[in-house]
Amino acid sequence: MQLLIDPAPPAIKWGKHSAKSFSSGECLTDADWLAITGGNSDSRQRTASVVYRLRHGGELVRLPAQIVTPKVLEAVGAAVRYLPEYNELTYAALKRMLRIMPKVPHILLCDTAFFMEMPLEASAYALSPLLRARGLKRYGDYGLTHQWAFAEAQKLLGPPVSKVISIHLGDHPNMAAVNNGRPLDTTIGFTPVEGLPSHSGCGDIDVSVVFELQAAGFSLKEINTLLSARSGFRGLTGTACSFMDLMNADTSVKKAMARKILLYDIIRYSGAFSALLGGADAILFITEEPSKCAAFIQGICSGLEFLGLRCRFPISDRAGGTLISEQDSRIKVMVLKGDIWRIMIDNSKNAVQEEII
Known part of the structure; x- marks a missing residue:
């Protein structure tokens, strides 16, 4: 089973995916997180991986998909400031789930990372060097969707x-x-x-x-x-x-x-x-x-x-x-x-x- 976590302020949406079934729901951050995983050790043992969506990684999270390591977790915490309402939920979910299920792979997906390769003339604002040095630029969003769509087009259209x-x-x-x-x-x-x-x-x-x-x-x-x-x-x-x-x-x-x-x-x-x-x-x-x-x-x-x-x-x-x-x-x-x-x-x-x- 794969557990999916998507921030949707003020709640967190979750999905459970397996070869034969899919279910979804949502909970508030102060809810019993064990309930998301099934509430018992057998259910947690059936979880093959946990996948999280980060809406804004700024300059700190630069890969669309990666395994969560202590360094990645630290980067997510530092990236909360870019889009606090959403990123705080992802960061909270990461910390809790890593404690609950420390032995399964935890995968971070970042919506802005796809646009890190966008040309300078498209990403830069016409601002002073002082402001641009603060990371004020165009980061985009929904990169996971556009990357997925392009891959689907390659398969379906050639x-x-x-x-x-x-x-x-x-x-x-x-x-x-x-x-x-x-x-x-x-x-x-x-x-x-x-x-x-x-x-x-x-x-x-x-x-x-x-x-x-x-x-x-x-x-x-x-x-x-x-x-x-x-x-x-x-x-x-x-x-x-x-x-x-x-x-x-x-x-x-x-x-x-x-x-x-x-x-x-x-x-x-x-x-x-x-x-x-x-x-x-x-x-x-x-x-x-x-x-x-x-x-x-x-x-x-x-x-x-x-x-x-x-x-x-x-x-x-x-x-x-x-x-x-x-x-x-x-x-x-x-x-x-x-x-x-x-x-x-x-x-x-x-x-x-x-x-x-």
Whole structure:
């Protein structure tokens, strides 16, 4: 059995994976951690490995997948500052599980590590050397998803596919331009607040908005909450709104506006990424429920017809990938059904294989 740990503030989501079954749940950090492992020694003995997702490794965690050692644990602790709300949960889980199950392999997966190879011109902010020396740069996020998607494209579309625009559709929509498996650019910056609007984050804005709000009397803590937890789909609709809520067909004017803004931003970034790649071989859409996103994906493809896209619809929810581009399309378009558990399971194999080698 493989135990998977994914931070989802204020809780931790967990999954149990074996050849014959899968189960999942969540718990708060003050819960009985033994309950996650099954609560008895026999269950813990059946655990072959424990896999953790670290959302932001900064400059300290530079490998997408690796076996946890004391040095790696120390790096995770130091990386908490980059995204405290999420990283603190991963760090707490690591320390507890290492005590509970010290003899099994513990594998760390890091979402930002994939983007460590991003070119300087894409990762650097136009800041002074003093600020850049503090590690202020664009780190990206969801690297595990984009790395997984590129590998899936190689298997399903063939090796001629090298220049890819990868689009993750979920509560934190984001994109990456990938060339021969290496990232050229991404929509997410220092944290996931930058980039496309999300279920609660504002996305790209002029930083002067922060000064305007501070001048109006808001504290920095209040501003952080407003931009990262009260904006995005929630801010545009006036209520808590997930990505799938946004995909539901209804007549809400506010939801329609939120969809239109997200659609606009994805098309805008797709054009820019296509230029950076010198033309794309494939566009990949990654989402948990492809059929519910069909109309939205169709809108994106329609907006990119100038690139030579020709697509067919509807989209199924079958496992694996669904090729939706027509034969005469200049760019292959594929929809991948992928959830974080499958992505973690597949990525963890890399760390185990490297350890064996």
